[in-house]
Amino acid sequence: MTEHTTANGAGTRADNWGRWGDGDERGAANLLTPEAVRTAAGTVREGRVLSLSLPIRGATSSRAPQTVPHLPGRPLPQHFMSVDGADYCAGARRMHGEIGVADDALILSHHGTTTHIDALSHMWRGDTLYNGHPANRVRSYGATRCGIEKAGPIVARGVLFDVAGHLGVPHLDESVRIGADLLRATAQAQDIEMRPGDVAVVRTGWPTVYDTDRARYQAGQPGLTHDGGLWLARHDITAVACDNAGIGALAMDGTFDAGPDEDLHLLLLWKFGIYLVEMVWLEELAATGRHDFLFLAAPLAVEGGTGSAVNPVAVL
Known part of the structure; x- marks a missing residue:
């Protein structure tokens, strides 16, 4: 891919391929x-400290x-x-008195089911991953290039674009598309100044729809263009x-309403190496009125993982 930059390395850049070397697998985490x-x-x-994660309720x-x-x-x-706590406790009490212990296990498909971060190996085009790495190394055994373990912990300045708050609604309608003009207007109204390395946190309010109308939540969704x-x-x-399910907007059939040339995952993950943290919970954060904070998110070091469940944290 071709790289175009201004004098300070930002502003008109078309992608981040080669920016941190031909072998780079971390992307914008650099x-x-x-x-x-x-x-x-x-x-x-x-x-x-506020958690920005949805709960995991499994059974x-x-x-x-x-x-x-x-x-x-x-x-x-x-x-x-x-390890069943009741059974173990009964045996433990016979041996040691009032001692109990339990172990648990979790089976989780994080994409689309809980708060998670996408690795740079999550999506690609043709036969090439971010930065020109071969996509044929992403198979059932995992991704040997650009896996989530390459990202490392995300410790950054978070900036909240409370788009729903800017428009004066509890949540955006599913028809709303958040383009550059709406982001600029939100930034101006909420006195947001972007800096290199920031995590842009975008609030639509859409998760609040789930409690009142699950069918509506699972159809179309507002999101970025x-x-x-x-x-x-x-x-x-x-x-x-x-806080929506896929960063980008979803059409009413639940699919992304853009072709490959305008696919938001390809733009951010594949071209720019920018990580996507999806299905975050932002209601308490928005209520504070704060638009800058310390953002923390440490993916599990799953070797070859195309993503990881994560508990993002805002420190005010």
């Missing part, structure tokens, strides 16, 4: 230099997983006890986090 992390830590003024014999927002047709989380994503990417961000 922007998280020690200086950027120290600057991000400077946003902490209160010391208050083998109940409807508990279905009470959390998710996309249809995806395997729901299964959580069960691998291609030009909105490109506007963010050209601000040299590390990641985009959004």
